[in-house]
Amino acid sequence: MEVARLEGGVGQKSMKITFLILLLFSTAAAFGQLGSVISNQPQIPQAIEHPLHAEPHAMAQEKPIVGGASDTYTVLHGERPLSDFGLTLADPPCLGDVARAYRKEKLTAKKAEFVFEKQGS
Helix, strand or coil, rough: CCCCCCCCCCHHHHHHHHHHHHHHHHHHHHHHCCCCCCCCCCCCCCCCCCCCCCCCCCCCCCCCCCCCCCCCCCCCCCCCCCHHHHHCCCCCCHHHHHHHHHHHHHHHHCCCHHHHCCCCC
16 A cells, blocks of 8 residues: 655645744744833932931830820839749649550540441442
């Protein structure tokens, strides 16, 4: 069986025309971008002058948040122990005691009544 070869056939001609049109469009797009290229000259940004610019000045007087005059508050320094307030902190249990209690709870916990051998479908 012999296969006929199409040299310069319709398929290749249309592909060449398509490629040529694509090349023309991309060339036109590249030349169109040349006009919008920013120049390579450095442009130094200038700070805009404004009459209400920030400058150092005196700070405002203190105002208490909770109200009242500013000379009626009391400042205390230092720490007082909790025993002065009738409170005591209990020592946390040691890790061994926690582990023993957990193990004992695990042994006395209720076990499952049914054990399924095969799960799923």
